[in-house]
Amino acid sequence: MTKLAQFALGCAIGVAFAACAVVAVYFRPFWHSAWGMPTFLLIFWIVMTLTVGWGGRGRPHSFRFGLIVSTAITSCFVAAVFINKYVGIGLICLLAYVAVKFLENSNGEPDPDPGDKQS
Incomplete structure (x- = not known):
């Protein structure tokens, strides 16, 4: 650029x-008003889908990945806003744990089978 x-x-x-x-x-x-928070969450979801789906310079765009990740994050915020803040905090912590596990396993190598005994 x-x-x-x-x-x-x-x-x-x-x-x-x-x-x-x-x-x-x-x-x-x-x-x-009553429409303010749902509108904000919808705008947040759309912006997150576009920004997370953008692969970066030289990499392909992955709209599906952006949609999945932004839906998970927005669902946590919906739970925090409309259900209970502690439920939302718990879901955000769970999402962070899953993201860390995903990033650990995304090094391109298949996970070894835990049933195999390697000596």
């Missing part, structure tokens, strides 16, 4: 954050 494209991308991200701040202040009664 050229320096001009990086500069344009940085400016676009800055404008997007400024627009979000203006919308948050201007539409404050909406965000405090």
Whole structure:
């Protein structure tokens, strides 16, 4: 990516954050209404799907992976907001544990069978 494209991308991200701040202040009664939290969670889910699904420079996009991960994270936040904060915290801890185990096993080698006795 050229320096001009990086500069344009940085400016676009800055404008997007400024627009979000203006919308948050201007539409404050909406965000405090009954529709505010579900709308925020939907926007959060869409943004997480797009950002996690982006593979990075030179790697393929994986929309399915982004959808799975963002759905899990958003489900934890839904549980924290609508059920109980302790249930949400527990689900977030469980999700972090599963993510660590996934990253440990994703080194490209198959897991050895625990039933095999290697000597």
